[in-house]
Amino acid sequence: xxxxxxxxxxxxxxxxxxxxxxxxxxxxxxxxxxxxxxxxxxxxxxxxxxxxxxxxxxxxxxxxxxxxxxxxxxxxxxxxxxxxxxxxxxxxxxxxxxxxxxxxxxxxxxxxxxxxxxxxxxxxxxxxxxxxxxxxxxxxx
Numbered sequence: 001x002x003x004x005x006x007x008x009x010x011x012x013x014x015x016x017x018x019x020x021x022x023x024x025x026x027x028x029x030x031x032x033x034x035x036x037x038x039x040x041x042x043x044x045x046x047x048x049x050x051x052x053x054x055x056x057x058x059x060x061x062x063x064x065x066x067x068x069x070x071x072x073x074x075x076x077x078x079x080x081x082x083x084x085x086x087x088x089x090x091x092x093x094x095x096x097x098x099x100x101x102x103x104x105x106x107x108x109x110x111x112x113x114x115x116x117x118x119x120x121x122x123x124x125x126x127x128x129x130x131x132x133x134x135x136x137x138x139x140x141x
Contacts, residue, residue, distance in 0.1 A: 005076040013058050013068040021054055021072065022047035025083075034078045035140045042138070045119040046083075052112035053085040053134050061089025061132060076140075080121075083136045091132040094125035 009024070011017040025046030029039050054070060062068040071086040094113070117123050120136040127133075 005074070007072075007074040009072040009074075010069050011054075011072070013062045013065055013070055015055065015058055018051050018054055022051045024074075025050045028074065028076070028081075032076065032081070032140060045138075046081075049116045049119050049136055050083065050085075052116050053083070053136065056112050056134070057085050057087040057089075061087030061091070063089065079139065079141050081138045081140055085134045085136075086128060086131055087134075088131040091125070091127065 005028075007024070007028075009021065011021065026043035029035070029043035029046050032039070032042075035042060050072070054072075057070045058064060062070065068088055073084040073086070075082045075084075113123075116134075116136060121139050122135075122137045124135045125132060126135070
């Protein structure tokens with residue numbers, strides 16, 4: 001029997017919710033029956049990618065506007081985990097953020113995307129419903 005989990009979360013556009021969302025990722029990793037790897041490591045990775053994605057959506061896409069919200073959708077199947085973070089910003093050219101080299105650690109620009117790409121199996125950023133969506137996928141089996 002196929003197990004499917006769908007979680008949708010909407011949070012105010014405030015960084016004070018970063019820890020809460022990161023912990024949801026950690027807790028989810030510990031409960032995945034289909035994952036055969038190190039759940040502790042997966043939990044840490046999910047915490048980091050959720051936190052980095054939210055920071056980017058809050059500070060950059062939504063320009064720290066307290067009247068906006070960030071939407072997160074987490075889907076888990078027997079084979080993979082898909083995290084989508086939706087924003088209402090103008091977006092940016094995702095392909096201009098270097099894939100190959102680590103950005104200058106003193107320059108914040110591009111560091112979060114580099115980290116996300118390093119920890120997930122695939123990452124895409126595209127237009128969606130009048131805004132944008134960052135899709136991050138991790139293979140589980």
